[in-house]
Amino acid sequence: MATIALYSNKGGVGKTAAAVNLAYLAAESGASTLLCDLDAQGSSTFYFRVQPGIKRKARGLVKESKKVFDSIKATDYPSLDLLPADFSHRRLDIEYAERKKPTERLAKALEPLRSAYDYLILDCPPTINLLAENIFTTTDVLLAPIIPTPLSLLAHRQLLDFLDEHGYHAARVYAFFSMVDGRKRLHRDLIAEARQSYRHVLQTSIPYLTHVEQMGVHRAPVGVFAGASPAAAAYRALWAEVRRLPNSPTLPG
Numbered sequence: 001m002a003t004i005a006l007y008s009n010k011g012g013v014g015k016t017a018a019a020v021n022l023a024y025l026a027a028e029s030g031a032s033t034l035l036c037d038l039d040a041q042g043s044s045t046f047y048f049r050v051q052p053g054i055k056r057k058a059r060g061l062v063k064e065s066k067k068v069f070d071s072i073k074a075t076d077y078p079s080l081d082l083l084p085a086d087f088s089h090r091r092l093d094i095e096y097a098e099r100k101k102p103t104e105r106l107a108k109a110l111e112p113l114r115s116a117y118d119y120l121i122l123d124c125p126p127t128i129n130l131l132a133e134n135i136f137t138t139t140d141v142l143l144a145p146i147i148p149t150p151l152s153l154l155a156h157r158q159l160l161d162f163l164d165e166h167g168y169h170a171a172r173v174y175a176f177f178s179m180v181d182g183r184k185r186l187h188r189d190l191i192a193e194a195r196q197s198y199r200h201v202l203q204t205s206i207p208y209l210t211h212v213e214q215m216g217v218h219r220a221p222v223g224v225f226a227g228a229s230p231a232a233a234a235y236r237a238l239w240a241e242v243r244r245l246p247n248s249p250t251l252p253g
Contacts, residue, residue: 001114004242005119005139009162010155011126013145014178016043017222018210019123021235022143022242024221031118034072034081036061036110038135039125040094042085049219054086061109062095068112075188076220081117082195093130106134108205128162137148141245145178145206148187153194160198174245176238177205179212202237207231 006019009049016039023035037044038061042073054061054071061068098104113120136142144159146152155174163170175198181187195201206212211222211231218225222232228231 001117002119002141003110003125003139003167004119004141004143005135006122006143006145007132007135007139007143008126008146009128009132009159010152013126013147013152014206015126015145016047017215018143018145018176018178018206018235018238019121020044020047020204020215021221021223021232022239023080023121024077024223025121025207025239026121027145028223029076030079032081032116033081034083034113034117034119035121035123036083037042037085037123038089038131039085039123040087040090041125043118044123045082046082047215047219047221048073048082050082050084052085052087054088061089061092061106062099066112068109069116077224089125092134092227096130096134102130103133106131107138110138128159133166133168136163139172140215142173143241144173144175144241146175147179148177148184148190148194148251150190153190156198169172171200174242176202177188179208180205181208181210202238202241204234204241206234206238 005016008015023033027033035044046050050073071083073084075082096102101103110120120245122135144156146156160170177191207230209231210231211226215222222229222235226232
């Protein structure tokens with residue numbers, strides 16, 4: 001199983017929209033896919049029309065247990081399941097801090113799922129804490145959306161610095177630009193600058209388009225209600241690029 005995290009230490013950058021659309025595209029390709037909503041706000045869970053909540057016996061994502069399967073929900077789309085958000089996720093970092101090997105707890109909790117799915121896609125909350133360190137430890141590829149603004153680029157630099165300082169593999173981090181308005185010179189200039197400054201910036205950018213915002217109205221991936229739109233094409237291009245990443249040999253073809 002390949003684990004892909006959509007992560008940013010800055011909110012409002014299109015992380016959840018990307019997680020939902022990439023999970024949908026992975027399943028559409030025929031790969032068995034599980035989207036894990038780690039954000040207590042439950043935005044991915046909302047998009048897939050699933051009620052939030054982890055069954056109490058499953059102990060959420062605190063420890064390794066096959067009971068975690070009891071909380072998995074089917075979505076409306078073949079080969080795509082969802083592990084929904086739960087309000088208790090806001091305390092995962094506290095739960096992990098009280099256990100041995102606190103940065104490895106998420107990996108152990110997800111271990112029973114590895115033989116059941118080709119892809120596990122994590123929609124992550126925008127924080128750098130112990131949960132984030134678990135995410136860094138667990139994932140094969142970390143996709144970091146960036147809005148072409150100075151503050152968003154600053155947040156990405158802070159993320160890379162944190163990874164370097166704490167011994168995590170920054171080579172697994174791939175940035176892509178989100179909510180891009182190609183008419184704005186600032187956006188064009190910052191994207192060009194970032195491509196020179198950072199090694200791992202994907203070529204695909206997600207445009208700032210109404211169809212992405214309408215996901216909340218339709219409660220569905222863009223490809224479901226606007227499959228011929230430029231936004232849907234952008235997510236398809238992003239998914240194709242992610243599948244070709246050189247440090248992701250475990251990804252199905």
